[in-house]
Amino acid sequence: MVFSQDLVFSQDLVFSQDSEEIFPSPLAFQLDNGVQVVTVEQEQAPVVCLDFWCQAGSRTEAAEEYGLAHFLEHMVFKGSGQLAAGEFDRRIEALGGSSNAATGFDDVHYHVLIPPAAAPEALDLLLDLVLHPRLDPDDFGMEKQVVLEELAQSEDQPEEVAFQRLLALACPGHPYGRPILGDRRSLLDHDPQRMARFHRRRYQPGHCSLGMAGAVGDLDLEGLLASSPLAGLSPPDHQADAGLTAAGFMPLRLQSGRHDLRLPRLEAGRLLMAWSFPAAADLDAVAGADLLTTLLAEGKRSRLVQRLREDLRLVESIDLDLNVLEAGSLGLLEAVFDPGQAERVEAQISQVWQELCAAPPTEQELERARRLVANGYRFGLESASAVAGLTGHQGLWGRLAPLSHPLELLEAWSPERIRSEMVPLLDPGKACRLLVLPA
Amino acid sequence: MSALLHPPLPTPETFTLQGGCPVWVLRRSGPAIVSAKLWIRGGSGADPRGQRGRAQLLAGLLSRGCGDLSGEAMADLVEGLGDELRCEATEDGLLISLKCASADSAALLPLLHAMVLNPWLASDQISLERQLNLQALLRQREDPFQQAHDLLRHQLFGEGPYGHDPLGVEDELAALERPQLLEAAGRLGAEGAVLVITGQPPPQLPALLEPPAGPLWPTAPPLAAAGPGGRSIAALVSTELDTEQLVLMLGAATVCLADPRSVALRLLQCHLGVGMSSRLFVVLREEQGLAYDVGVHLPARRGAAPFVLHLSSSADRATEATTQLLEEWQRLLDQPLTTEEWQLALAKFRGLVATGRQTCGQIADRQALVLGHGLPWSYPDQASQQAEALDPEALWQAARSLLARPSLSLCGPAAALAAAERAWAAHPLGSSASALLS
Numbered sequence: 001m002v003f004s005q006d007l008v009f010s011q012d013l014v015f016s017q018d019s020e021e022i023f024p025s026p027l028a029f030q031l032d033n034g035v036q037v038v039t040v041e042q043e044q045a046p047v048v049c050l051d052f053w054c055q056a057g058s059r060t061e062a063a064e065e066y067g068l069a070h071f072l073e074h075m076v077f078k079g080s081g082q083l084a085a086g087e088f089d090r091r092i093e094a095l096g097g098s099s100n101a102a103t104g105f106d107d108v109h110y111h112v113l114i115p116p117a118a119a120p121e122a123l124d125l126l127l128d129l130v131l132h133p134r135l136d137p138d139d140f141g142m143e144k145q146v147v148l149e150e151l152a153q154s155e156d157q158p159e160e161v162a163f164q165r166l167l168a169l170a171c172p173g174h175p176y177g178r179p180i181l182g183d184r185r186s187l188l189d190h191d192p193q194r195m196a197r198f199h200r201r202r203y204q205p206g207h208c209s210l211g212m213a214g215a216v217g218d219l220d221l222e223g224l225l226a227s228s229p230l231a232g233l234s235p236p237d238h239q240a241d242a243g244l245t246a247a248g249f250m251p252l253r254l255q256s257g258r259h260d261l262r263l264p265r266l267e268a269g270r271l272l273m274a275w276s277f278p279a280a281a282d283l284d285a286v287a288g289a290d291l292l293t294t295l296l297a298e299g300k301r302s303r304l305v306q307r308l309r310e311d312l313r314l315v316e317s318i319d320l321d322l323n324v325l326e327a328g329s330l331g332l333l334e335a336v337f338d339p340g341q342a343e344r345v346e347a348q349i350s351q352v353w354q355e356l357c358a359a360p361p362t363e364q365e366l367e368r369a370r371r372l373v374a375n376g377y378r379f380g381l382e383s384a385s386a387v388a389g390l391t392g393h394q395g396l397w398g399r400l401a402p403l404s405h406p407l408e409l410l411e412a413w414s415p416e417r418i419r420s421e422m423v424p425l426l427d428p429g430k431a432c433r434l435l436v437l438p439a
Numbered sequence: 440m441s442a443l444l445h446p447p448l449p450t451p452e453t454f455t456l457q458g459g460c461p462v463w464v465l466r467r468s469g470p471a472i473v474s475a476k477l478w479i480r481g482g483s484g485a486d487p488r489g490q491r492g493r494a495q496l497l498a499g500l501l502s503r504g505c506g507d508l509s510g511e512a513m514a515d516l517v518e519g520l521g522d523e524l525r526c527e528a529t530e531d532g533l534l535i536s537l538k539c540a541s542a543d544s545a546a547l548l549p550l551l552h553a554m555v556l557n558p559w560l561a562s563d564q565i566s567l568e569r570q571l572n573l574q575a576l577l578r579q580r581e582d583p584f585q586q587a588h589d590l591l592r593h594q595l596f597g598e599g600p601y602g603h604d605p606l607g608v609e610d611e612l613a614a615l616e617r618p619q620l621l622e623a624a625g626r627l628g629a630e631g632a633v634l635v636i637t638g639q640p641p642p643q644l645p646a647l648l649e650p651p652a653g654p655l656w657p658t659a660p661p662l663a664a665a666g667p668g669g670r671s672i673a674a675l676v677s678t679e680l681d682t683e684q685l686v687l688m689l690g691a692a693t694v695c696l697a698d699p700r701s702v703a704l705r706l707l708q709c710h711l712g713v714g715m716s717s718r719l720f721v722v723l724r725e726e727q728g729l730a731y732d733v734g735v736h737l738p739a740r741r742g743a744a745p746f747v748l749h750l751s752s753s754a755d756r757a758t759e760a761t762t763q764l765l766e767e768w769q770r771l772l773d774q775p776l777t778t779e780e781w782q783l784a785l786a787k788f789r790g791l792v793a794t795g796r797q798t799c800g801q802i803a804d805r806q807a808l809v810l811g812h813g814l815p816w817s818y819p820d821q822a823s824q825q826a827e828a829l830d831p832e833a834l835w836q837a838a839r840s841l842l843a844r845p846s847l848s849l850c851g852p853a854a855a856l857a858a859a860e861r862a863w864a865a866h867p868l869g870s871s872a873s874a875l876l877s
Contacts, residue, residue, distance in 0.1 A: 044469035046445065046793045077715060078725075086725060089715035094783055096790035098714055113794050115445075145728025152683040153731055153751055158581050264681065267577045300514040313567060316574035336578065364519075371521025375540060382470055383797045 023381070023403035026391050029222060031231050033205035036395035038212070039221055040387050040403075045214035047097075048119040049384035051111040051392040052130050053209045056202035057104045058182075059175035059249075059327065067182015068190060068198050070103040071147050075195060076110065077101075078139040080132040085139055088129045097122055105176050106280075106326040107396060113385060116215040120224055131203060131229040135192040144187060151181050158263045162270055162436045165261055166332075170254050170274040170432035176325065205233045211392020214384030252276060252328030256430050262439040268316060269339035270436040271346060275426055277322060277329035280397065285421075286324055287373075287409035292422040293320045293331060295361055295369040296352070303352050314341045314348065326397070331426065339437050346435075350428045360419035370410045377406055445793040447820040448802070456648055458655035460628070463806065463816060464644065465637045467799060471541040473638040474799040477551050478811035479533040480630035480661050483607070484600035484742070490619050492576075492607015494528035496568055497623045501526045501535065503564040506553030510564055513550065522547060526554070528605045531666065531741040532811050533627070538800060541639045548647040551634070555627050556656045560620050573613060576606045583850045584751070587686040590676045591848035595692040595745055600667035628658030633810040637799040663813030666695050666742025673872035675863050677849035677856050685757045685851030685859060688736075689764055690747030693841045696739045696812050702825045703837035704746055708735045710776055710784035711748065711767070713791065718780070719767060723750060729760050741812050746842065754855035761847075761862035768845055769868060771838040775831035788826050792819060844872065 028038045058069045079085040092099050097114035110130050114122040154160045164179055171177030210230065212221060225231055254276035278285035297304045297320035308315045318335045335345050361369075380386045381403065394400045452464040486493045502524055503510035517524045522539035524547070535554060539547050579585045589604065596602040606612070634648070641647065649655065669692020694700050711718045712735030715725075719733045729752045736747040748768060752760035776784065795801055809818045845868060849859050863869030 042469070044467055046796050086716060086721055090783065093714040093716045093790065094786045096786050096793060098790060098794065115790075115793060142725070142728045146724055146731055149684070149728070149751070149753060150731035152753055156583050156682040156684055156751075265581055267580050268574060299518040301511065301518050309571075310567070313570065316571055316578065336574070338574070368519050368521070372518060373521075375521035375523075378470065378540070379472065379538060382472070382799065385797075 026400065026403065028395065028400050031205070031225060033231065033233055033235060035205045035230055035233065036209040036398075036400070037221065037225065038209070038391040038395045038400065039216055040213040040391055041216045042214050042384055042387065045384045046115075047113050047384055048116050048212065048214035048216060048219075049111060049113050049388035050119065050123055050126055051109055051211040051385070051388040052126060053107055053109045053211065053392045053396040054203055055106065055207040055396060056108050056198075057106040058178065058180045059105050060202055061175065061198070064186075064189075065194065065198055066178060066186040067147070068195055069108060070180050070182065071143070071187065071190060072133070072195050072199060073101050073103045073108050073110070074143050074147060075135055075140065076130055076133045078136060078143060079134045080128045081134060082128055082132075083125065085136070088125055091125060092122060095122065099126075103180055105180065107393070109389065109392065111385060111388065116217060116219070119219055123224055124228065127229045131233065133199060135196055135199075137192050140192045140195070144190070147181065147187060148184065151184065151187070154181065158266045159270070161263060162261060162272060162434065166272045166274055166432065166434045169257060169259050169434060170330075171252060172255050174250060174252055174327070176252055176327065176330070203233075205235055208233070209392050209395035211388040211390075211395060213387035213391065250327065251279070252325070252330075254328070254330075254430075255432060257432055259432070259434045261434055261436045263436055264439045266436065266438040268336050269342050269438070271333070271335040271337070271342065271349075272434045272436065273333040273349075273428070273431040275331040275431050277331050277425060279328045280324045280326050281399070283399070284409055284412060286322070286329065287406065288413050288418060288422045289322050289329065289331065289425070290373050291366065291369045291410065291413050292418055292426065293322045294372050295365055295418070296320050297333075298369070298372050301368070303356070304349065307352055308335065308345060308348055312344075312348065314345050342435055342437065353423070353426055353428055356419065356423045360415035363415055366413070366415050366418065374407050374410060445789060445796070445823070447817070448796070448806075451816060454645060456645065456656070458649060458657050459659045460632050460634055460656065461660045461810070462634045462636065462644070462648065463810065464640060465635070465802065465806075466640070467638055471639045472799060473537070473539055473541055473544040473636060473640050474803040475537040475548060475551065475634065475636045476803040476807035477535040477555070477632065477634045478807040479535075479555065479627055479632040479658075480531065480811060481626065482528040482530050482532045483603065483605035484530045484667050485630070486600075486603070486607070488598070489611055490615060491603045492572060492612030493615055493619060493623050494533060495605045495607060496565075496572055496612065496615055497620055498526040498528045498533050499568040499572065500560055500564060500620065501554040501558050503568065504559030504561055505550065506557045508553070509559070510561070517547060517550075520546065524550065530601055530605065534807070536800075536804075541641065545641045545647055548640075548644070549650070552649055552656060556654060558624050560617055560624060562617055565617055565620065569612065569615060572606050573609065576604070576609060576612065579604070579606070583680055583682050583684070583686045584749070586678055586680065587688045587848045587850035590678055590850070591688045591690055591747065591846060592745070594674060594676045594846045594848060595669050595690060596667075596743075597670050599669070601669065601740070601742060628656060631661030631811075631813075632658040633661055633807060635803045635807040635810065637803040661811050661813045663697055666740060668692070669743035669745070671844055673844035673846050673868070675847045675849070675860060675869065675872065677860070679853050679856060680850055682851055683754060684751040685754050685760065685849060685855040686749070686751045687760060687764055687859065688747050688749045688848040689768055689845050690736070690745050690848075691842050691845045692743040693746045695742050695744065696809075697814055699825065700837045700841060701744070702822050703829055703834050704737060704744075704841065705822075706784045706788055706826055706829060706834055707771065707838060708737045708746070709787040709791070710780055711735050713787045716783060719748065719750075722767065723763055727759075727763065729756060729763060739808060739812075754852050757851070757855035757858040758862050761859040762866065765863070765866045765868050768842070769866075771842055775835035778831065781831045781834070785826060789823065792823055846872070
């Protein structure tokens, strides 16, 4: 959970599924002030999901604002000019709905799941809440305690501590190297005025989008939004933003290196490695990177799992995830093993990489990866929340595309192209590597 | 304030395989996918003493070779199509889950029969899977929540069927060998099984699920029967860890899903722990800033389900956190919900049913569990009707009959444990319980 901090601790939803090449078509329109809105009709859905997105993740924080993006996401639920603290939750939940929010490095989003008939009311409440937060000083002090508890809880999980250290080492001087939660000292220092300034600066029409999916029916979203606070947002004050967040928009330059860490209460060793991958805007390269990481570490027959877990039995698990980010994506590897096996694990990872350098993957292997990536995507499109999230996010970053588009991108990658363009990015010598052993 | 009642689930098609396994099929429009869940009674709760961890080990091995296919060949088939096949043990059953594109389902559905009737249980795969489970068991100890949870589970269920993690008990898992697994595999389905398929499955389902020629998998529809019980000895249990926070879990062993009072407990869970308007969230988190993560754990069980309030709070606030958590439990025993609280809990209950029916996988999962407990297909909708009829007085009565004597489990640094123990001893719920420090 390094990359996104949820407002409410929650278990993952049961993952979903799908498969035919007929996708619903997103309907997109822009409000007069430029806010992008996208809706997707899903007839079979029992609910509607509303998802408000804003480019107000932790990387948009200035030096004195660390932790503020995430803290603000908590404070939003403390009410607006019209809604008392907790009133939003009570009203949404009394309508049979639920809500949550999450802050990432690049953006933040607030989402509501609601029975279709109650969607107009939920939309009003959500936009008022997010765009007119009250930031009451007493509530601010109390919520600060909650965020500090969230920080303490994450510090009690050795795995989270290890990942945070890896990011700090891999991304020095870049916001991706800082915890989204912030640090104790910054958090204690924050006040409502500073938060209000951050809100004014980031929650602007050019930084916001809205996604809606599910049993939308004949809901007149355009009409509903016409007189909403979203339409009332005035254009950004560019001068206020100048210079303040320059660091956040620097391209990520990953710092390679080899580091060790000893942690108490650790039962198994961890090898963590981070590599730099192309940024989110390069959709074609992201598709290639997805294929490569899947080919290497998804399923029993992937190269790393087969070699290190199934054949050599060196690891309990090995994962390689692609974290798609705006300033530059990160490939993150985690291997879990008996501490005595550390050297062999690392040597085998290098070996697997060298084999891929020497010869491209087989066509069959690539097809397997293509199908796994494609089905993972298709299965994810079944629920309203997944679709509202996906399209709202695309709208936020100006990357709206038909829902079939990610699948077409996968077809453009041949085994030789993977070898020549993607495999070199995973050079262990270019990685930031952290070996974590029990203290 | 009134929430909308969700429409009931449609009536499914049903048939029975020749071997006896009932099959329930719910066709849905939307994406062309299939979710199949085969629920087989007898999970970790059925692990014999001395062999705890057997059900989970067997579950992991079912996808490591069956029928004509080695484990690698199975993985090649399933992963090669980009689909997913998983098998895991819960306390009450073994669950095989297949998630695939409709176009792939005719190739994959036959695996289910081969997995339960003819698993290879190859020795090298047993040693690998056993090693992985032992490592996972060890690694769980890194998590303070897991430690508090393990302690409470042992307090509530002792050495009984629900007393251990499905992964097992280290020594016993390490000693499991092929003969015990063969025996367990031979008993798969003896206590009943059910298959639920949702989405857009292919025609000719019976032939795909059971080869026309060849041996049958003998099983029967799961019957409603009493599941494992719990203990009602209230006590404090704790373990010391050098952490920032103190983890608190306050819980009692209650009743099975089939017990009418389980609906009352679910409503109490909605009241206390579901959503950001829930009582624990508002009082402990938003009004007092005592925690980030606070909630109620209430799994659906065939036997005595644990009802657990959980909270983690900074070690230096141990006294306050413990006292407040005990007060919230006491409040359930001392007074009925207000009308407003009760209506909100009902609205959440309805909301959960609707949002729990978004995907084929969610529906298949829920229905397989319900049928696996010997309850009817319509049970979730019946429970919704029952919930509407439960007034605050009825909920209060259920709380007093089921939650009178909770146990408290703690995990954290020594000073916080000591403070929490004093708070427990000073509270009526604690002073009436016997102290049992581990």
